[in-house]
Amino acid sequence: MDGLRKNRGGLPRVIKQLESTHGAGVILAETYGQLISTVEAFQRLRVRILLQEFVREAAGEDIRAIVVGGKVVASMRRVAQPGEFRSNLHRGASAQPEALSKAEEALVVRAVAVMGLDVAGVDLLRSSRGPLVLEVNASPGLEGIENTTGVDVAGHIIRLAERKVRAGSASSAMDE
Ligand SMILES: Nc1ncnc2c1ncn2[C@@H]1O[C@H](COP(=O)(O)OP(=O)(O)O)[C@@H](O)[C@H]1O
Ligand SMILES: [Mg+2]
Secondary structure, eight states: OHHHHHOTTOOSEEEEETTOOTTTTEEEEOSHHHHHHHHHHHHHTTOOEEEEEOOGGGTTEEEEEEEETTEEEEEEEEEOOTTOOOOOGGGTOEEEEOOOOHHHHHHHHHHHHHHTOSEEEEEEEEETTEEEEEEEESSOOSHHHHHHHOOOHHHHHHHHHHHHHHHHHHHHHHHO
């Protein structure tokens, strides 16, 4: 707690439960009082949390991109409801298709490669110092992004699986 008190540079802060989903474990602390009492409450409950800088200029918007087999196959911009900073579709955010810049695309593909994933959903914030990765989700929901973009993401995943199976049987045939 002393560390939090001393580190005066970082308000507001975002407090996140590591197991958060649909934005339900994501809290904005505007004051040190809020920050410290919320962290204390989570510690008492033995809930694991992380603290993040609040990217104010993202203003309730984020980008969700789906990567399949090292390529971005679909991307959308999500806009939170008025008065809400969390742009999860489950919190009533609206969404529209959105193309990524070259820099965003490269960042998203690299984030998924670092995690060693074939399929992932990446959340990005557009900050004043460029795109920031918020989350790499190894089992992203498909309904929202497919409805918003019209891209058959599941089809991309199935075709990747088929390619991998074929490649796998080719190498095991060579092993024999
Ligand atoms: N550090 C942050 N700064 C600004 N907005 C944030 C920040 N972290 C999260 N958000 C907003 O809250 C939403 C939910 O956060 P996220 O980390 O993706 O949690 P979840 O896993 O529950 O979806 C994000 O989509 C984004 O709109
Ligand atoms: Mg999220």
